[in-house]
Amino acid sequence: MSQSITRGGSSTSKKEEQAFLEAYRPGDYARPSVTVDLVIFTIKDGALAALFVTRGEHPWKGALALPGGFLRVGKDRAEQGEDLVDAARRELSEETGLSDARIYLTQIGAFGKPGRDPRTRVISVAYVALVRPELAQKTVGGGDATHAQFLDVSKPHKLAFDHGEILAAARAFVQRELLVSSIAFELTPETFTIQELRGTYEVILGEPLDPGNFRKRFLRMLEEGIIAETREMRRTPSKPARLYRFAKRNRS
Amino acid sequence: MSQSITRGGSSTSKKEEQAFLEAYRPGDYARPSVTVDLVIFTIKDGALAALFVTRGEHPWKGALALPGGFLRVGKDRAEQGEDLVDAARRELSEETGLSDARIYLTQIGAFGKPGRDPRTRVISVAYVALVRPELAQKTVGGGDATHAQFLDVSKPHKLAFDHGEILAAARAFVQRELLVSSIAFELTPETFTIQELRGTYEVILGEPLDPGNFRKRFLRMLEEGIIAETREMRRTPSKPARLYRFAKRNRS
DNA sequence: GTAATAGTGTCTTTTAGACAATATTTC
DNA sequence: GAAATATTGTCTAAAAGACACTATTAC
Incomplete structure (x- = not known):
C-alpha cells in the first residue's frame, strides 16, 4: 500500500474515519478467486494416505484433485464472510462427514502461481488435516463407492492443477512437525x-x-x-x- | 469444489476442454482482495528490528503498519498477473530500494480473518525478508526522514489491522528456522x-x-x-x- | 600492570544409533 | 518345542550445558 507521508501520529476522530468508510468504494481492479484446499491424511493399509476426489468437470476433468472449495466472501463491509479455517472445516465436513472440532487442522501456506487454474486467477490457501484411521474408515472416503477416496501418497498420482506441489509441501510439513510435536497421535x-x-x-x-x-x-x-x-x-x-x-x- | 460423480478417468479431448474454457464466465459471487504484506527484519542497534510504515489514510490513519500492497491480478485468462513471491519482491524493492534477488524472502502463511480490514474482505499473504544490517542502513528505512523506519520489535508497538499477529508469527518463524538452517547469516x-x-x-x-x-x-x-x-x-x-x-x- | 574480551578445556547429562540378548506368548 | 515379537541391555558417539581457566591485546 503506497502511503502518503504523514507523520506524528495525530489521533484522528472516529467520526472522520466513519465518513471515510462510508465514502469507500472498492476499486474496480481485478480480484483473484480464493479457494481453500485440503490435504486430509490418514493411515490406511500401513501407508500414509490422502483423500482425493475425481474431477467431474473441466479443467482437468477425470483427474485426481485435492478436495477444496471457494472461500465464502460476504457482500458488504458488515458481513465479510467466513474465516479461512472455518472454510477448511466446512470442506472437511462436506468431503468426509467429519465435523468434530478436535480433528487436527492447520494451514501450511498459500499457493497462487498465475496460470495454475486456466479459468481465472486463483489463490489457494492449503490446510493439512489429520484423521485417525478408525475415523477415516467411517467416512465417505473410507469406502470406494463414492467420488472421494484415500490413496497411498507414496505411489505417484497425476494430480490436477498444482496439487502435486501442495501435496509435497503437506508431506514435508508433517515430517518436520512429527519431530517437534505430538502429531503422530493424531494418526494413531x-x-x-x-x-x-x-x-x-x-x-x-x-x-x-x-x-x-x-x-x-x-x-x-x-x-x-x-x-x-x-x-x-x-x-x-x-x-x-x-x-x-x-x-x-x-x-x- | 463440489464434484459431480464421474468416475473411470475417461480422458477428455483437448477440443472439448477448449470449448469449456471459452464458455467459462467467472461467477458473480464476491471475491476478496488479496494483499502481500512483508515483515522485513534486520539487526539494528543490537536488536531485532522490522520495517514499519506510518499509515497516511484511513483506516488506522497514523498507526504503524507492515509494508504491503495489492496483488496484481490480470484481466483475462491469458494474463493472470504476477506471482505472489514476485509481488513480495516488488514491495520489498518499493519500500527499501533493495532489488537484489539474493535477499532472503519466504512466505509464512495467509491471514484472512473477516473484519481485519473494515473496508472489504482482504486475504493477506505474509512474507518474511531478512536484510543484512549494512544493507538496511543504506535503504529508505535506514534514515528517519522517510515514512518507513526500522523499529525494535521487542518494544511494543500498536499496529494497524492484524499486523501484530503477523509480526508475532514472523518472529516465531525466524526463531524456529534459526535452529535448522543458515538464516542467521542473512542478518549478519x-x-x-x-x-x-x-x-x-x-x-x-x-x-x-x-x-x-x-x-x-x-x-x-x-x-x-x-x-x-x-x-x-x-x-x-x-x-x-x-x-x-x-x-x-x-x-x- | 590492569581491564577486557578472545579463546580453551573439563565435566556431566542427554540423546541417538547400532546391535546383541532375553522373555513371553501363540501355535 | 518352535516361531514370533515384545522387551531389555550394552556400547559408542555426538551434542548441549555449566563453568572454570588461559591468552592476548589496548590502554
Missing part, C-alpha cells in the same frame, strides 16, 4: 502398542526405525506424561503387547 | 567474529548464550564447511578476534 488409534506407534512414525518418515531405540524415545514420552499406560494388552501372533493411550500434548 | 555482515554471530543468535532467540558453548557450535559449522576462516582480524577494545565468512548453506 485411541489406544496403541509401542510397535503400532512406531509404525505411524515409520510411515510418515518413510524409513524403518529400530524397535529398541524407538522404545527408549517412547519411554521418555511416558515419563513426561505425554503417553499414559492402560491396563489392557493387545493380543498378537506371539507375545502380547501393552496398550498405551495419548495423554497430553507436548506443545500447544 | 559479510565477515563477522564468533561473538558477532553469537550476538545475532541472541537477538533472535531473545536470550543470552554461553560464549564457550556457542564457540563449539561455531567450530562444528566451520568443520562442516558452512563457515570459512578469513585472514583478517577484527580490532576490539581488547584482544582482536578472527573474522569469518559464510561459505555455504547447510540446506537448500
Whole structure:
C-alpha cells in the first residue's frame, strides 16, 4: 500500500474515519478467486494416505484433485464472510462427514502461481488435516463407492492443477512437525502398542526405525506424561503387547 | 469444489476442454482482495528490528503498519498477473530500494480473518525478508526522514489491522528456522567474529548464550564447511578476534 | 600492570544409533 | 518345542550445558 507521508501520529476522530468508510468504494481492479484446499491424511493399509476426489468437470476433468472449495466472501463491509479455517472445516465436513472440532487442522501456506487454474486467477490457501484411521474408515472416503477416496501418497498420482506441489509441501510439513510435536497421535488409534506407534512414525518418515531405540524415545514420552499406560494388552501372533493411550500434548 | 460423480478417468479431448474454457464466465459471487504484506527484519542497534510504515489514510490513519500492497491480478485468462513471491519482491524493492534477488524472502502463511480490514474482505499473504544490517542502513528505512523506519520489535508497538499477529508469527518463524538452517547469516555482515554471530543468535532467540558453548557450535559449522576462516582480524577494545565468512548453506 | 574480551578445556547429562540378548506368548 | 515379537541391555558417539581457566591485546 503506497502511503502518503504523514507523520506524528495525530489521533484522528472516529467520526472522520466513519465518513471515510462510508465514502469507500472498492476499486474496480481485478480480484483473484480464493479457494481453500485440503490435504486430509490418514493411515490406511500401513501407508500414509490422502483423500482425493475425481474431477467431474473441466479443467482437468477425470483427474485426481485435492478436495477444496471457494472461500465464502460476504457482500458488504458488515458481513465479510467466513474465516479461512472455518472454510477448511466446512470442506472437511462436506468431503468426509467429519465435523468434530478436535480433528487436527492447520494451514501450511498459500499457493497462487498465475496460470495454475486456466479459468481465472486463483489463490489457494492449503490446510493439512489429520484423521485417525478408525475415523477415516467411517467416512465417505473410507469406502470406494463414492467420488472421494484415500490413496497411498507414496505411489505417484497425476494430480490436477498444482496439487502435486501442495501435496509435497503437506508431506514435508508433517515430517518436520512429527519431530517437534505430538502429531503422530493424531494418526494413531485411541489406544496403541509401542510397535503400532512406531509404525505411524515409520510411515510418515518413510524409513524403518529400530524397535529398541524407538522404545527408549517412547519411554521418555511416558515419563513426561505425554503417553499414559492402560491396563489392557493387545493380543498378537506371539507375545502380547501393552496398550498405551495419548495423554497430553507436548506443545500447544 | 463440489464434484459431480464421474468416475473411470475417461480422458477428455483437448477440443472439448477448449470449448469449456471459452464458455467459462467467472461467477458473480464476491471475491476478496488479496494483499502481500512483508515483515522485513534486520539487526539494528543490537536488536531485532522490522520495517514499519506510518499509515497516511484511513483506516488506522497514523498507526504503524507492515509494508504491503495489492496483488496484481490480470484481466483475462491469458494474463493472470504476477506471482505472489514476485509481488513480495516488488514491495520489498518499493519500500527499501533493495532489488537484489539474493535477499532472503519466504512466505509464512495467509491471514484472512473477516473484519481485519473494515473496508472489504482482504486475504493477506505474509512474507518474511531478512536484510543484512549494512544493507538496511543504506535503504529508505535506514534514515528517519522517510515514512518507513526500522523499529525494535521487542518494544511494543500498536499496529494497524492484524499486523501484530503477523509480526508475532514472523518472529516465531525466524526463531524456529534459526535452529535448522543458515538464516542467521542473512542478518549478519559479510565477515563477522564468533561473538558477532553469537550476538545475532541472541537477538533472535531473545536470550543470552554461553560464549564457550556457542564457540563449539561455531567450530562444528566451520568443520562442516558452512563457515570459512578469513585472514583478517577484527580490532576490539581488547584482544582482536578472527573474522569469518559464510561459505555455504547447510540446506537448500 | 590492569581491564577486557578472545579463546580453551573439563565435566556431566542427554540423546541417538547400532546391535546383541532375553522373555513371553501363540501355535 | 518352535516361531514370533515384545522387551531389555550394552556400547559408542555426538551434542548441549555449566563453568572454570588461559591468552592476548589496548590502554
